Amino acid sequence: MGDPHPNPPSASPSPPSTDAPKLRARSLARSFGRGAKALAALGPVDLDIVPGEFACIVGPSGCGKSTLLRIAAGLLRPSAGELSIRTTAPRPAAMIFQDYGIYDWKTVLANVRFGLDIQRVPRKEADARAHDWLSRIGLAEFAGAYPAALSGGMRQRVAIARALAVEPEILLMDEPFAALDAQLRTILQDELLELTQTTRTTTLFITHSLEEAIVLGDRVLVMSARPGRIIAERRPPFERPRTGDIRSTPEFTALKSELWDLLRGEVRGEAALV
Numbered sequence: 083m084g085d086p087h088p089n090p091p092s093a094s095p096s097p098p099s100t101d102a103p104k105l106r107a108r109s110l111a112r113s114f115g116r117g118a119k120a121l122a123a124l125g126p127v128d129l130d131i132v133p134g135e136f137a138c139i140v141g142p143s144g145c146g147k148s149t150l151l152r153i154a155a156g157l158l159r160p161s162a163g164e165l166s167i168r169t170t171a172p173r174p175a176a177m178i179f180q181d182y183g184i185y186d187w188k189t190v191l192a193n194v195r196f197g198l199d200i201q202r203v204p205r206k207e208a209d210a211r212a213h214d215w216l217s218r219i220g221l222a223e224f225a226g227a228y229p230a231a232l233s234g235g236m237r238q239r240v241a242i243a244r245a246l247a248v249e250p251e252i253l254l255m256d257e258p259f260a261a262l263d264a265q266l267r268t269i270l271q272d273e274l275l276e277l278t279q280t281t282r283t284t285t286l287f288i289t290h291s292l293e294e295a296i297v298l299g300d301r302v303l304v305m306s307a308r309p310g311r312i313i314a315e316r317r318p319p320f321e322r323p324r325t326g327d328i329r330s331t332p333e334f335t336a337l338k339s340e341l342w343d344l345l346r347g348e349v350r351g352e353a354a355l356v
C-alpha cells in the first residue's frame with residue numbers, strides 16, 4: 083500500500099487546481115502475453131477523475147478492473163496509451179486490496195503507522211496520527227494487539243486507517259470489502275462514506291457491488307466485458323454529506339436497476355465466452 087514500485091505512473095507536480103483531473107487515462111490499454119496467445123485485458127479507456135471525486139468502477143468479473151487499478155498504482159505498465167496522476171506533493175497513492183494487506187508481525191498501531199514511517203514522519207507525530215486514526219475507526223484499545231487477534235472487519239478497518247493516515251493524494255481501492263459478510267460490508271461502507279466525506283480524498287474504487295458503488299460514489303462507471311472499456315457512467319443523485327439511509331430511497335432502487343440493466347448484457351456476454 084502506497085509503497086515504492088518499479089513503474090510509477092507519470093506524476094507531474096503542479097499547483098493545485100480545482101478542475102484539472104487528478105487522474106487521467108487516455109487510450110489506455112493492456113494485454114497479457116504475445117502473438118496469437120495475447121489476451122486483451124483492458125481498454126482502450128479514457129478517464130478523468132477530478133480532485134476530491136470518489137469514482138467507482140463496476141464491471142463483470144475478469145473485465146480488467148484490477149488491471150486498471152494496478153496500472154494506476156504503478157504496479158503494471160500499460161501496453162498502449164497512458165495514465166498519469168497529478169500530484170501536488172510527493173505523497174503516495176495508497177492502495178487497499180481485498181485481502182487487507184496488513185502485516186501480522188506488526189502491532190495494530192505499527193500497521194497504521196507504517197506509511198508514516200516510510201514517509202519518515204517523526205515517531206512522536208506518527209504515533210499521535212496513528213492513535214487518532216485508531217480512535218476514528220473504533221479500535222483505540224487494540225493499538226498494542228496483533229492482527230491475529232482481530233476479526234476480518236477489524237483488520238479491514240486497520241487497512242483503511244493505514245491508507246488514510248498518510249493522507250494520500252489518491253486512494254486506490256480494489257474490492258476492499260469483498261471478503262466480508264453482507265452486514266459487516268454495509269457497516270464498513272457507511273464508515274468509509276463518513277471518513278472520505280471528511281477527508282475528500284480523491285478515490286478510485288473497484289467493486290462488484292452496485293449498491294456499494296451507488297452509496298459511495300460521486301460517479302459510477304460501468305465497464306464492458308473483457309477487454310474492459312467504459313460503456314456508461316451515472317452520478318448518484320444524492321447530495322453530500324450523505325448517509326447509508328439513501329439505500330432505502332426510490333432513487334437508489336431506480337439507479338440500481340438501471341445500472342444492472344447496463345451490466346446484465348456484459349455479464350451474459352462474458353458467461354457466453356467461458
Ligand SMILES: Nc1ncnc2c1ncn2[C@@H]1O[C@H](COP(=O)(O)OP(=O)(O)OP(=O)(O)O)[C@@H](O)[C@H]1O
Nearest residue numbers: 114121123141142143144145146147148149150308
Ligand atoms: N498477470 C497476468 N497475466 C496474464 N493474464 C492476466 C494477468 N493479470 C490479469 N490477467 C487477465 O486479464 C483479465 C483481466 O483481469 P483483472 O484481474 O484485471 O479483471 P477484474 O475485472 O479485476 O476481475 P475480477 O472482478 O474477477 O477480480 C483476466 O482475463 C485475467 O485472467
